[in-house]
Structures are given as structure tokens and as C-alpha cells.
Amino acid sequence: MILDHLAVAGTTLAEAAAHLEEALGIRLGPGGAHARYGTHNRLIGLEDGLYLEAIAIDPEQEPQEQPRWFNLDRFAGPARLSNWILRSEDLEAGKPLLPPHAQRHVAMQRGGLKWLMTVPADGLLPYDNLFPAVLQWQAEPPAGKLPQSGCRLTRLILSHPEAAELQAALDRILADPRVAVELGKPAMMAEFATPHGPRVLR
Template sequence: MLSLDHLAVAGEDLAAARAHAETALDVILQPGGRHDVFGTHNRLLGLADGLYLEAIAADPDAPAPDRARWFDLDRFSGPARLTNWICRCDDLDAALARLPDGFGRPVDLQRGDLRWRMSVPEEGRLPFDNLAPALIQWTGG
């Protein structure tokens, strides 16, 4: 079963993504972190029932990744905006087996104590013109 995990607001840089979310919601986003595998960084806002909002952008201080960035960030341009929705599942491999091609392959990720697997298409762009959800499986406690 899939359930909504979080929403992503992308920007050409993190300051733009953060400002867009903070202005729209009249809140302050909290520090997030870096995603070394994809050369991105984020800020976060906890919502109800474990849901959260993520402001995300390419990290100009990170080395260029050896793969396409998730959420099609390599091709992102224009004003910051809500771009992606991410659904949580208990078994990422089983969920991907039920879906059409194009949702990507699982990538194992971690930051500090957080551990998760995420489906990421090779070219970074999700099906249906990047409107399909990305899939995440949390593997840590």
C-alpha cells in the first residue's frame, strides 16, 4: 500500500525554494541536510501525522553527481514551485514490480541516523511528465 510521505518544492537554488515555501505558508523551514548521492540539499517543515514538506535544490558546493539528480532537478528552471509528491511504501521492490516502467530503480540512501530507499529514474524524470509520485521506503528506526 502507498501513502503520502512528503511534498517537494524545488528551486533553482535552495534560497528560492525555501523563500517560496515560507512565503506561501507563513512559516520558517527547519534545517535539513545534504544528499551526497544526488548533489542536493534541503530544508524541512513537519506537518501533521508524520507528513512533511521539503524545499530542495541542487547544492552548488557539492561535486557533480555521477547520475541524474532526482525530481528532474538537472532540468529545473523558472520560479520555485511545488514539483513532486513522494509516497511511502513498506516494500519498494514489490511496489515497483506492480508499476509500469519508468519509476526507476531503488537507490539506498542515508544521512546521519536516517536510512531509506528511493526509486529514481535513470534520467531523473518520473513518468507522466514528472507528475507520477516518487516512491520511498524508510528502512531505519
């Protein structure tokens, strides 16, 4: 599995987008709506085939399924980096490598994009939502078609009181030197090289 994208959540999409844009000094492109979970997003491309997503509950949509993904039903406080998402070429084959709670997957669609994605029944991913969701694109991944930011992810740092257990779970599915796990309170931080110099997204 490989890194696909990072998500910044907010109580509103405007707050999530503003937080991301201010942190990195960039402007997000457009996005769309996710009818299944009643959310909407905006996107921007990164170097190395990755992208960033700002996401929030869409007040104009009634979700078809709850709880919502990314634990958004329980989101509170300021906008922040909330989730990271891996890509698999064969999600079904890879599911036994995931923690049992993270093996449930759903079919998603937004416009011409179709994908399968792991979404726990309660919406909360393992390790206080710090374990990655995993998707399998059923169409061409969107990253190459997005407006580009000129930013490159250099490091993703996950902090958790069960750091050793989280690291062991990640070692089963990912080999990416940019991803580091540290002992501490649950938190996530990403470091970027940007046209404005090094920036941090929390």
C-alpha cells in the first residue's frame, strides 16, 4: 500500500479550507459532494502524486449512511489535519493485514470518480482515528488532474500513547520513510516543502 492523500477536517468546509490554505500558503481547487455520508470537499495536488483534501459535513445534504466517515459526526474544535489515506491495488486481498475494526469497506462515488474505501461501522478508525483509511480507485486516481500547489510532503508524524502497537500495525501495510510514529498524546502533524519554504500542517 502507498500514501494517497491527507485530509483536513473542519466544522465547516470554509474553516477546513482556510486552515489548510493559511498553513501552506496555497489556494485549494474545487471538489464536490459525497452523497453517502453527506460531506463535501475541496482538493489540491501535491508533488509525488499525492494530494490534500479539506472535508466537512455538508449542511445541505442528508447522509444516506451514518455514522459518517472520518469520525466527522463527533468532530469539534478548530480545523485540523485529521486523517491520512493509503491506496491499494487490491483492497480485498489486503484487508487481512488491517486491524479487524478497519476491514469493513464501502463503495463510493463522486461524479466520475469511483472507489472502494475502508470505513469502520462506527466511523472511527483504530488508534483514535490515527490509523489510515485504505482505498482502491476504480478509475484513474484524481491527483494528476488536480490544480497543483508546488508543495511536497516531507514528513508525516503520528503521536499516540500506544506508539509501538501503532507502528507494528503500520509495518504490516506500509514502507514509507516519510511516516514516523512517536510516543505521546494522539496527534498528527505533516511537514511540507513549499514555494514559501518549509511549512507545517497540524
